[in-house]
Amino acid sequence: MKRPGAKSFLLSAIILNLIFVSWLSKIAYALDPKELEGCICNSQEKERALDCLYKLREVYFRDNKYSEFVDLLRSLCPGDNNIAPYLNYNKALSRYQQLRYLEESKNWDEYFAKGNDYRDEIVKESNKAVESLSSDSPEFLYSKLLLYRFHKDQQDTFADDALLDLKNSALEYVKTGKDMGLIKEIADVLISYDEKSSAKGLYKLYAQSLVNSDIKDEALKDIASGFYREGN
Numbered sequence: 001m002k003r004p005g006a007k008s009f010l011l012s013a014i015i016l017n018l019i020f021v022s023w024l025s026k027i028a029y030a031l032d033p034k035e036l037e038g039c040i041c042n043s044q045e046k047e048r049a050l051d052c053l054y055k056l057r058e059v060y061f062r063d064n065k066y067s068e069f070v071d072l073l074r075s076l077c078p079g080d081n082n083i084a085p086y087l088n089y090n091k092a093l094s095r096y097q098q099l100r101y102l103e104e105s106k107n108w109d110e111y112f113a114k115g116n117d118y119r120d121e122i123v124k125e126s127n128k129a130v131e132s133l134s135s136d137s138p139e140f141l142y143s144k145l146l147l148y149r150f151h152k153d154q155q156d157t158f159a160d161d162a163l164l165d166l167k168n169s170a171l172e173y174v175k176t177g178k179d180m181g182l183i184k185e186i187a188d189v190l191i192s193y194d195e196k197s198s199a200k201g202l203y204k205l206y207a208q209s210l211v212n213s214d215i216k217d218e219a220l221k222d223i224a225s226g227f228y229r230e231g232n
Contacts, residue, residue, distance in 0.1 A: 066098035085132035092125035
């Protein structure tokens with residue numbers, strides 16, 4: 001004779017097993033580049049396609065396979081104008097990360113042989129993304145941020161204009177009422193480049209958005225503590 005609750009226990013075990021199997025399948029999916037490529041080009045939902053794109057990027061960036069990732073992006077989703085701007089941004093980001101990696105690893109042969117080509121690609125692909133994306137898209141701002149970082153790193157004459165363009169775009173993005181975490185992220189980058197005045201203005205906007213939101217006191221305290229730990 002079965003103990004009372006045995007059926008309930010068995011049902012719970014089955015449910016847990018199904019959850020575990022589902023979790024494993026998601027991990028396998030996330031690590032399968034071919035599946036991710038198909039998801040990017042065939043998904044009917046843009047958010048899902050972009051999520052797959054970011055996961056695919058992680059796979060390549062993890063092993064510093066930047067050129068391989070750019071080659072893949074060039075062949076992905078031909079004729080799909082909806083996903084193309086996001087591919088453009090990721091090409092630019094890949095080349096930016098590649099240049100930094102070549103410097104850190106002191107691979108001067110490739111750095112000097114291909115560096116100018118990579119720099120041209122960063123500017124070209126970032127601008128193509130900016131031209132195609134709406135101003136309320138996170139990738140629009142990320143492209144502007146990448147252009148600023150690139151010109152600032154190069155210490156060229158375009159850095160000041162890129163910074164002003166980035167700040168103006170950030171102010172326009174704030175008006176949309178969308179994810180303000182992106183504004184803090186930009187401010188964090190500006191702080192790292194010692195642009196304290198510009199970062200301060202963005203931090204103020206971010207803080208005000210928190211005050212105006214329905215965020216719980218405990219969550220607000222956690223965020224404030226994070227700022228304090230960062231010395232901000």
